[in-house]
Amino acid sequence: MIFELSKEYLEALQLAFETGDVAFVRDTMEGVNSADISALLDEVDSDTAKFVIDILNDELGADILEDLEDDTRNKFLEKFEPKELAGYIIEMESDDAADVINQLPVKKREQVISHINDPETAAHVMELMRYDDDCAGGLMAKEMIVANINWTVVQTIEEIRRQRENVEKIYSIYVVDDHNNLQGKVSVKKIILSSDHTRIQDIFDEDIISVETYLDEEEVADIMQKYDLDAVPVVNLQGKLVGRITIDDVVDVITEQAEEDMQLMAGISSDVEEDDSIWAISKARLPWLLIGLVGGMLGAWAIGYFENDIRDNAALAMFIPLVMATGGNVGIQSSTLVVQSLANKSVFEDTFLKRLGKMILIAILSGVVLGAFSFLLVYVVNGSSQLGLVVAVALQGVVLLASFMGTSTPLVLDKFGINPALASGPFITTTNDILGIIVYLAVANLLL
């Protein structure tokens, strides 16, 4: 049922492009899902991809364009004349149409819109283009079934018939008053099971969750996830129904958010993928590496400060990595738990003090276990119980400090509206490296 793509097929397709073998494309792509064709076209050059799309019908072409990856689509849109693009745009859902047009250079946008020969579609697309990408307005589409509260079931069915080409899938039927203010929803099931002359106002459900156009996309995702919604209506500030968001778009938001958080944790400063250019990847990675370098220099300065102690007891240097690594690990563990807890906001957040208290207890527990182990290990390796004690005491201090930094940094960032995932990455590691070194050498200075 699911299209399996082989290297052989890709080669045959390339050959078909070179020889202009239209029949091959038409035959082999018959009945294949657009998402599979998109995945295929992500792998070929723009000219071959355009060759394929030109052969297929506009509706399928539009679906494919929607599904292409952003980078591929970007290169690819250049190949099309504004008029050709307008043909595909008309076949798309309004939200995808707006996204595609927004990817074009400003001048080409206007040309494409001027070629959209259906004024309603053009108006919808232009309306949606106004919204920022990352808010409810940027996610919503205009295609939906809306029933007036005074209608009967048969009038509503008439509306479904009128919209049957535009609305691919009916989620709920939204109910509005004469001023287009959202009043509720009625399920398709109820429409089917009610007699023709039943009035919508007698069967509709007033309990409806809606979002406002300017709500952040992540909050939209949270709401849809919490209430298990597969679609949510969008209203403007005046409570008028302006669109609807479906769960498939929100799934993409959730996935992208998770990837972004993971990259922040890893110290990658912008959204790159493994198949991006060497330059793009290096540019995203170097900032944090350079910050790490500066952190390393601060560490060097700290060690330099205790140089005499190390000269007196060279074995001291041996355990710098151990202390640093433990500080880094503890810090990342702590901050990750806080970041995840901030992401799954519960009704009542623990207070800062309660969080710190718990953190301290966990740190003491871990510190005791790690301290005991490290004492043994150092004693076995080095034979000095005094050095073992230094390491054990230092570890306890480092674990406490690293836990504190790991717990408080994301909370502070979150307070200032900065993504707390930033804290779980190189920032925490770098800070804890330096703190770890200082604590360790200071303890050694005191105890040895």
Place this chain on the structure above:
Amino acid sequence: MIFELSKEYLEALQLAFETGDVAFVRDTMEGVNSADISALLDEVDSDTAKFVIDILNDELGADILEDLEDDTRNKFLEKFEPKELAGYIIEMESDDAADVINQLPVKKREQVISHINDPETAAHVMELMRYDDDCAGGLMAKEMIVANINWTVVQTIEEIRRQRENVEKIYSIYVVDDHNNLQGKVSVKKIILSSDHTRIQDIFDEDIISVETYLDEEEVADIMQKYDLDAVPVVNLQGKLVGRITIDDVVDVITEQAEEDMQLMAGISSDVEEDDSIWAISKARLPWLLIGLVGGMLGAWAIGYFENDIRDNAALAMFIPLVMATGGNVGIQSSTLVVQSLANKSVFEDTFLKRLGKMILIAILSGVVLGAFSFLLVYVVNGSSQLGLVVAVALQGVVLLASFMGTSTPLVLDKFGINPALASGPFITTTNDILGIIVYLAVANLLL
């Protein structure tokens, strides 16, 4: 529209519980969404929660039980008699019912099932309990509208009427032959717009994507996400329709997976949350901390091996943290990109050699930049151009090695069916720490 919970309300609820004020609960919870009540009950003790659920009707109680967090529900289920639980189970969708029952001790499971007085529901739940949690069978529910291919539209509407209490929301109507083999689907829109005596076989859509019961939940999520499905039918090995999975359950799978990956990256070995017990959190964190400790001891051993060099030139020790940190950062960046690329499998994966080639180029580029900077920094701090050269050369080597480890480890883990996110965490950091130290001190030994 969305219920806002205040600390005051929570206190008033606690008081209502103590004084047995049933009316307060009934009045204030009227019309509140079950997801909000669940979020509220996650914050109170089990006795108060049971008090609230007992007051509300069984249907709402069932919705609340479904939505509770696993930990809360676990404590909470103990409070109910098997017979009470059976009352809620009957009101749940079959997949949620099976999940709840599977949370009970084995003996209680049987008692609850024996109290389910609807044999069809009992059979459904028992069927679903057989499947592993993390496969399609474990995600699917039995509630769906199924039409025989030989039926007419009016017969299908009759089936919808018959099932109206069971099937809360109609996604698609699945079409089967006389042997219950899945043939396709028909949209509700088509049912509404077709005349009563139209035959299903004339209007149904043969193109349907289905999954088999034993497909892994993450693959189910990938398929639903790729094809933008809001529901997918599940068939057994014989192609017979046995259930359907809806997108809301898959959204949970995606979210949990992202959280799990993030925790693996942070060196947290089991699924814990910030509000879990101190013991649970410590237990999840200590294994990687101890492994880090062992790694630190190996680092100590490496430094010990070069002890004479450090004794001769104590300034050498200063730059151990810098080299270690850079190795760790580069390793995590590399492995994260590979992990994400493995998660978003494209049709053709780059070969191992192509990946390595690209990685080497990026590593050389980063290494040159970092090397140049570190040379300057060391020269400024330490005044020794020779030591600057050692650090710069060592960094180039460390960046190369760390990139290699970061790129290859997740690929190897993935080959063996182990979650590659494991590689982005403390494992990579620890390995790179040790390699970094060895490379740095070996370079110093050669050049100084």
